[in-house]
Amino acid sequence: MTLDKRIILQQLVHGRDRAGQPTNTWQDLPPIWANVRFMNGREYISADRQQQETVASIRIRRRTVTASMRVRYAGVIYEISAVLPDQRGEYLDLAVKAIK
DSSP: OOOOEEEEEEEEEEEEOTTSOEEEEEEEOOOEEEEEEEEEEEEEEETTEEEEEEEEEEEEESOOOOTTOEEEETTEEEEEEEEEEOTTSSEEEEEEEEOO
């Protein structure tokens, strides 16, 4: 297994604008190396529109990651549905789904 792709983890940052209103923005964390495996994809009709769903598994070296974060890879944003440690504790597998 090779960590040969660069991904960016993003975390949601809560703040306030100049008018004092709450704002939420996604902040990029430094790029990291990963192994990206696309598990499956499908197309379906919902609300009279054609939709696509892409599911992938992204393996990274162990670090602090939560399901409230998201991943940016190759110009696509993926929501994290699960963070799964490997048996040796060296890596994390992120189960992700593309956001459309």
